[in-house]
Amino acid sequence: MQLRAADASSPRRTRSSRSSRSSRRTAPGSRMSIHGSFLSDDQFLCSICLDVFTNPSSIPCGHTFCMSCITRYWDQCEVWKVLLHAVSFLSLSLSERSHAFRLPLQLFQCPLCKKSFPKRPILHVNRTLREITEQFKSMRGGVPVGNGKEDQTLRKGHRGGSGHLMEELKKKMHKKHQDKHKIKGEHHTSTRFPPITNPQPSSVPDRISAAPPPPRQISPSNPRRRYTLSGAACSQNIPVCPIHQRGILMYCRTDQVCICPECEIEDHNDHDTVTVEAEWMETKPKLQGSEQEIQEMIRERTRKIEEIKMSMTEVEMAVERETASSVCMFSMLTSAIERSQAELIEVMEISRRAAEQQADSMIKQLEREIEELQIRDRALGELAQSDDHLHCVKTFQTLSSPPPSKDWSGVSLNCDLGTSAVYRTLATMVKKFQEELQKVTESGFPGPLIEPVPVQALPRVKRMQEYALDVTLDSHTAHPRLVLSEDLKIVWCGDRHQHMAENPERFDRVVCVLGQQPISSGKHYWEVEVGGKTDWDLGVARQSISRKGKINYTPQNGFWFLSLRDKSKYAFRTEPSTDVNLNLRPHKIGIFVDYEKGQVSFYNVDAKVHIYTFNDNFTENIYPFFSPCTNKGGRNDMPLIITPIVLTE
Template identity: 35%
Template sequence: MGTPGVTQPVRVLPDMAAAGRVLSEDQFLCSICLDVFTDPVSTPCGHNFCKSCISQHWDNKENYQCPMCKEHFYTKPQLKINTLISEMVAHFRHQAQHEPNIYSSDQQAAKPGEVPCDICTEPKLKALKSCLVCLTSYCQTHLEPHLTVSALKRHQLIHPVENLEDRMCRKHDKPLELFCKTDHTCICLFCPVVDHKNHDFVSLRDEYEEQKAELKKTEAEIQQMIQERRLKIQEIQQSVELSKNAADRKTAEGVEVFTTLMDYVQRSLDKFKEKIQEKQRTTEKQAEDFITELEQEICELEKRSTEVEQLSGSEDHHDFVQRFTCVKAAPSMKTWTKVSVRPPSYEGTVERAVSELEDKLTEDMKKVVEAELKRVQQYEVDLTLDPDTAYPTLILSNDRKQVHHGDVKKNLPDKPQRFSLCPCILAKESFSSGRFYFEVQVKGKTDWDLGVARESIMRKGKITLNPQNGYWTIWLRNGNEYKADDSPSVRLSLKSSPQKVGVFVDYEEGLVSFYDVDSSVLIYSFTGCCFNDKLLPYFYPGSKNSAPLIITPVDTE
């Protein structure tokens, strides 16, 4: 039962204005509790109320006034239950509970997971709104008073939610209408007096507006992040497409090169086989000629043998003597003692064929490397040497493009980036992505190291050049010993001493390649490298001569 002057949850019945009815729930509402009459009574002025509602309203009051028309009564009216209205209310309740079509056709029963109307009897309809003042959820029909009654229009309606009792302060049993910024929690109007004294608090609505503004900002940031990631996806897809196009081009180039090489190898093989067969044919022809000549002589000798045999059997002295001289004379024949067929020599035939093939492959390889070198030279970067990293005996040119070893160790500040034991130096520029290329003149040098190194390498004390320690380098010692500082190190066999070395790095591909620029020869490549740090070009000018290492611009002509 409601308390006078305090708004209580409204309990209204479903719409009774269906066809054939003349009464509606509005005619049976107490204007004090806003609920259907319970024990209805009538005042002298003709207005109806619940008996308990009007009685409590007049308790402890000297003046008795009608809550509806404000008429004053000098004495407290004696109230009796209005039996007619009571019977009508009872009939109204009976119809509301038993007639099947009391709900409007567009409303649906609440499904599992949906908020049901707190007023409906079974079946409970799906709630349309929840009231934060009444702490009650209403279907469309039971929500009607909140949309039409002036006092209820001021209530705050929200989308239906469950557990509305969580919106009440458990300690003071009051609505949570404030927000404590100090404790980041919702509180009621009584909480600031004790539990949240001297705390910073605002109304829940103000905090809602503030957080909603922040949420909009967050949403904007999220949308921006989404957009950035979509752009990144496009970028990656474009990179994949570019990579595919590059792969297709490179595959086509490779197929062309290898097809040409295979054709050349096949021609070389055919030529090699033809040479062998030609020698064999020559030998066979010589043998055939000798055999033919020998067979002709055998035939001649057999003829002479027949004549001798005939003469031997003759008893005519005159005839024998006459023919003896002719028969006795030996026929003119070749001396075959020193005649022989020598098998041809095939020694060196395979080696010469392979050498010719190697020369051809070297020639074609040079063309491939020339094309590759021109491609990587497009990634040329302008480098300068960093004096803050230089070992104190090194001497730099004014433009910081040249470095050589000196005999005097200068007194320089021992900066963290300076090498303390090894006479080497790094470039000023660093790289953490993409591709870059630079060339260094090594002409006249008998000792040098070149390559790239991680920015995080140890620079104090003795250093060991290998990828595990963050170095990808090649070097020359004693003027003719070349090695790549891989794990393990690799001895390099070069046909000629490079005068200018090109260094190319593809950071994402994990590739470091070294070229003999003048000869267009690939010296060595580190592949499958994992950098994970900035890379800086690395130089060691050696200490056995004063010829400098010189960073030179790329000659594209």
């Protein structure tokens, strides 16, 4: 349903005002002559209350009304528009209602020009116009428009002469000014209107020529138009037809539009028409159903908003969870790869140094054998030149027997870099990561993706390293086949026995050696590089152990050490042996001793993981224990190296 709003611009100027404008001219012999309509009351009337402005306020279209009038008008406008919209809404189908429900109501219009505003304008008092209005009210003496003796006096003054009029006006202005000054004590008013004690009639024509004309008379033929919430009407709150200027009192059901009686006669004569009131009384019972339907739509959308908000909260939580899990996953993967890379580089460097030491040892041994063979060769050459047959026969028997030498046919330099174990561990880790990543793709993050491959993380490495013990080998305890470096930090097994002084401290059957530093209290830590050796023993032994003949390596006999056999079998020497399963092959072993607690712990230094801890009770001095084991024909001839302790973060 459409509502025909009243026309905006009802002309405010009368014929007399237009004629008064045309009569404004400059009087001869004077500076300026202004017609009396300059102070016409029409210029200060509010189109809503039909009274002189009180706190005049201009709206965005430029028209001015009393602040209270325009505020009350827009308050009523909201209610009126909602009712009309409800009537129109109930006459629509469900699909049309859905569309109409989304259409905004243009609630706020100018009462004169009907210009609509999308939002309710913010009103402010026009201070300049308010001052002019107050002055005009003071000149009128507060008498209502069109009534009172003073208004008649003003009209008589206008007919009798401008000088007399101005005297009356100035007297009234001066008296009003003095009264206001006494009551309010406003100093600026007295400066704006100074008292006039002896006005001169001769000066009046230079300022103004006449008093304001009398206000227009209100009669049935010329009613004063009052602007209400739907347009201009004769003081009734009824919208006016913009074509016929009649009140909109009828409703055409055929065209679904509100009309005036003239419209019904001219354009809707054969249509189904009723009064607006009758239509509303018939439509009003449907209002409750429509209201319930709208409220249900509101509730449904409110529930949907809550549902969306909850979904958004779940999305944010899921993002935080996925972000944390993914960061953890990639951090662990990156850390594992970096660790493997560092380990691989270190393993290759250790293998290079071990191969270099092995090559130097083999070259020195070959050079010694070559030197012996060269001596024998020179002796045989001299024997061939000798004429002493008896000497030649005796000497030849000695020289002809092969010298004691090593069979070098099956000996070669160990070129195994020891990286296969690192690659296998890395491949296992990558495979596990791929499996977990596939699970994440299918079902999301269940929890920690990659568990550390080692059994237990190395606790407080830096603190243990602060207990570093500078260990050196004790040559008096070394087995005759063991070769020690000059700095007593490196030991490996040679091919044959060396000539060494016999003493009670020396091991005569087992290829092992003790450290020089006794441990009788406190905490101590040292590291030994094992490289790619296939067999070794590392740990501690007490001072009173047996060193001659066959030895049973158990804690009951004073030995606490970790062993490697056949390059892959790790065990702690107990009765029976305790197998230790390692996923990552160590290339440097850290040994930590807490004498008071009776603890001996072993760590993989490169991977920073714990290997094994044995608890016992120490009752006497203990010493670091080292055994490179036999070289197994060159397969296990890499040395054990006591490395300096480097503090790590």
